[in-house]
Amino acid sequence: MDVTRSLGNGPHAAELHVTDSRGNSTTKTVSFTVGPPPAAGAISVSPTSLKFPGTRRNDTSKPKKLTVKNTGQGTLTGSVGTPTGPFEVTEGGGSFSLAPGQRLTVKVVFGPTAAGPVTGSLPISSSDPAQPMVDIALSGRGK
Numbered sequence: 425m426d427v428t429r430s431l432g433n434g435p436h437a438a439e440l441h442v443t444d445s446r447g448n449s450t451t452k453t454v455s456f457t458v459g460p461p462p463a464a465g466a467i468s469v470s471p472t473s474l475k476f477p478g479t480r481r482n483d484t485s486k487p488k489k490l491t492v493k494n495t496g497q498g499t500l501t502g503s504v505g506t507p508t509g510p511f512e513v514t515e516g517g518g519s520f521s522l523a524p525g526q527r528l529t530v531k532v533v534f535g536p537t538a539a540g541p542v543t544g545s546l547p548i549s550s551s552d553p554a555q556p557m558v559d560i561a562l563s564g565r566g567k
Contacts, residue, residue: 469558485534493527496552499524502550509542511534530546538566541565
């Protein structure tokens with residue numbers, strides 16, 4: 425049996441009545457939504473790496489900035505994680521929610537504890553279905 429009915433966008437429910445050849449019947453309620461899927465946010469991060477100049481051991485560099493932007497049509501949610509290595513987020517860390525076109529500034533500092541080159545990364549998770557995780561490369565040199 426085919427039943428066709430035009431429905432407007434939005435949530436709907438229908439009852440389905442089924443009777444088998446022995447006369448047993450059951451009723452199920454089926455819920456569904458008509459319409460396009462909700463718009464998604466899209467993450468853009470710039471720059472994708474931060475390189476810190478030589479910094480004295482047990483000192484802290486000047487902060488470097490990166491920008492997280494929502495280039496999608498829906499809200500972008502996510503979190504700026506904890507960096508690995510002797511790097512620290514001083515502004516813009518933790519959870520975020522960005523409307524389309526909105527930006528978040530994240531500031532990171534470098535605090536080496538030894539001389540020599542150091543690398544790390546800063547994870548940024550998001551609700552962007554195409555790019556749920558972005559890792560920002562971090563590097564510096566302790567003096």
